[in-house]
Amino acid sequence: LTMIPNTNPDDYVGNESCKACHENQFKEISKTVHGKIQNAHWKNKVESCESCHGPGKTHIEGGGDKTKIISFKNRTAKENSESCMTCHSQTSAHAIWKGSKHESAGLSCLDCHSAHHSPATN
Numbered sequence: 001l002t003m004i005p006n007t008n009p010d011d012y013v014g015n016e017s018c019k020a021c022h023e024n025q026f027k028e029i030s031k032t033v034h035g036k037i038q039n040a041h042w043k044n045k046v047e048s049c050e051s052c053h054g055p056g057k058t059h060i061e062g063g064g065d066k067t068k069i070i071s072f073k074n075r076t077a078k079e080n081s082e083s084c085m086t087c088h089s090q091t092s093a094h095a096i097w098k099g100s101k102h103e104s105a106g107l108s109c110l111d112c113h114s115a116h117h118s119p120a121t122n
Contacts, residue, residue, distance in 0.1 A: 011055035018049040018056060021064060025116055034115045052083060052115060077108035084109040 019026040026049075029035040035048045050056055052070065059069035072080050081097060088094035088109075097103055 007055050011057040012050050013056045013060060015049050017060060022049075028116045032115070032117065051087075072110060077106050077111070078103075080108040080110050084113075084115075 015026065029048055032048075034052070052072075054070040056069060059065060062068045070083070072083070081103065085094070085097055089097065097109075
Protein backbone atom coordinates (compact mmCIF):
# COMPACT_ATOMS: atom_id res chain seq x y z
CA LEU A 1 0.00 0.00 0.00
CA THR A 2 1.10 3.52 -0.66
CA MET A 3 -0.08 6.74 0.92
CA ILE A 4 -2.41 8.84 -1.20
CA PRO A 5 -0.20 11.32 -3.08
CA ASN A 6 0.04 14.92 -1.88
CA THR A 7 -1.30 14.21 1.60
CA ASN A 8 0.18 15.06 4.96
CA PRO A 9 0.57 12.06 7.31
CA ASP A 10 -0.67 14.24 10.19
CA ASP A 11 -4.02 14.71 8.43
CA TYR A 12 -4.97 11.05 8.92
CA VAL A 13 -7.22 10.68 11.97
CA GLY A 14 -8.09 6.96 12.12
CA ASN A 15 -11.27 4.93 11.72
CA GLU A 16 -12.80 5.78 15.07
CA SER A 17 -13.12 9.37 13.91
CA CYS A 18 -15.08 8.21 10.85
CA LYS A 19 -17.31 5.96 12.92
CA ALA A 20 -18.74 8.91 14.85
CA CYS A 21 -20.76 10.08 11.81
CA HIS A 22 -20.70 7.05 9.52
CA GLU A 23 -21.71 4.26 11.89
CA ASN A 24 -23.59 2.14 9.32
CA GLN A 25 -20.74 2.27 6.79
CA PHE A 26 -18.28 1.50 9.59
CA LYS A 27 -20.26 -1.59 10.62
CA GLU A 28 -20.40 -2.85 7.04
CA ILE A 29 -16.76 -2.29 6.16
CA SER A 30 -15.51 -3.74 9.45
CA LYS A 31 -16.74 -7.16 8.20
CA THR A 32 -14.57 -6.95 5.08
CA VAL A 33 -10.95 -7.33 4.07
CA HIS A 34 -10.91 -3.61 3.23
CA GLY A 35 -11.96 -2.87 6.80
CA LYS A 36 -8.82 -4.58 8.07
CA ILE A 37 -6.34 -2.62 5.94
CA GLN A 38 -3.57 -1.06 7.99
CA ASN A 39 -0.20 0.29 7.01
CA ALA A 40 2.41 0.76 9.74
CA HIS A 41 4.27 3.29 7.59
CA TRP A 42 1.33 5.63 8.07
CA LYS A 43 1.83 5.91 11.83
CA ASN A 44 -0.86 3.25 12.43
CA LYS A 45 -3.49 5.85 11.62
CA VAL A 46 -4.33 5.06 8.03
CA GLU A 47 -6.85 2.29 8.18
CA SER A 48 -9.63 1.12 5.94
CA CYS A 49 -11.65 4.33 5.49
CA GLU A 50 -8.73 6.68 4.90
CA SER A 51 -6.83 4.25 2.71
CA CYS A 52 -9.46 4.87 0.00
CA HIS A 53 -11.18 8.12 1.02
CA GLY A 54 -8.02 9.98 1.98
CA PRO A 55 -7.18 11.80 5.21
CA GLY A 56 -10.19 12.82 7.27
CA LYS A 57 -8.88 15.74 9.30
CA THR A 58 -10.08 18.60 7.08
CA HIS A 59 -13.36 16.77 6.37
CA ILE A 60 -14.07 16.60 10.11
CA GLU A 61 -12.85 20.14 10.79
CA GLY A 62 -15.14 21.32 7.99
CA GLY A 63 -18.17 19.84 9.74
CA GLY A 64 -18.38 16.93 7.32
CA ASP A 65 -17.66 19.02 4.22
CA LYS A 66 -17.91 16.48 1.37
CA THR A 67 -15.41 18.44 -0.73
CA LYS A 68 -12.72 17.73 1.87
CA ILE A 69 -12.74 13.93 1.43
CA ILE A 70 -12.59 11.59 -1.54
CA SER A 71 -16.12 10.58 -2.49
CA PHE A 72 -16.54 8.02 -5.24
CA LYS A 73 -20.06 9.12 -6.24
CA ASN A 74 -19.20 11.96 -8.61
CA ARG A 75 -15.92 10.70 -10.01
CA THR A 76 -15.25 9.20 -13.39
CA ALA A 77 -14.95 5.45 -13.85
CA LYS A 78 -11.26 5.95 -14.59
CA GLU A 79 -10.68 7.89 -11.35
CA ASN A 80 -12.50 5.27 -9.29
CA SER A 81 -10.64 2.36 -10.85
CA GLU A 82 -7.31 4.12 -10.42
CA SER A 83 -8.05 4.36 -6.70
CA CYS A 84 -8.74 0.64 -6.51
CA MET A 85 -5.69 -0.18 -8.60
CA THR A 86 -3.44 1.69 -6.16
CA CYS A 87 -3.48 -1.56 -4.18
CA HIS A 88 -5.06 -4.13 -6.46
CA SER A 89 -2.53 -3.72 -9.26
CA GLN A 90 -0.08 -5.47 -6.96
CA THR A 91 -1.90 -8.80 -7.36
CA SER A 92 -1.81 -10.89 -10.51
CA ALA A 93 -5.59 -11.34 -10.51
CA HIS A 94 -6.22 -7.61 -10.94
CA ALA A 95 -3.04 -6.44 -12.67
CA ILE A 96 -4.62 -6.82 -16.11
CA TRP A 97 -7.09 -3.95 -15.68
CA LYS A 98 -5.20 -1.50 -17.91
CA GLY A 99 -6.47 -2.03 -21.45
CA SER A 100 -9.00 -4.67 -20.39
CA LYS A 101 -12.46 -4.95 -21.96
CA HIS A 102 -13.95 -3.54 -18.78
CA GLU A 103 -11.74 -0.46 -18.79
CA SER A 104 -12.23 0.02 -22.54
CA ALA A 105 -16.01 -0.07 -22.03
CA GLY A 106 -15.75 2.79 -19.54
CA LEU A 107 -16.58 0.65 -16.53
CA SER A 108 -15.18 1.08 -13.05
CA CYS A 109 -14.34 -1.59 -10.51
CA LEU A 110 -17.21 -0.14 -8.47
CA ASP A 111 -19.75 -0.94 -11.18
CA CYS A 112 -19.63 -4.56 -9.99
CA HIS A 113 -17.76 -4.51 -6.67
CA SER A 114 -18.25 -2.75 -3.35
CA ALA A 115 -15.35 -2.17 -0.96
CA HIS A 116 -17.89 -1.68 1.83
CA HIS A 117 -19.60 -5.02 1.30
CA SER A 118 -16.88 -7.39 0.06
CA PRO A 119 -16.88 -10.28 2.56
CA ALA A 120 -13.72 -11.09 4.45
CA THR A 121 -12.02 -14.24 3.27
CA ASN A 122 -10.50 -15.19 6.61
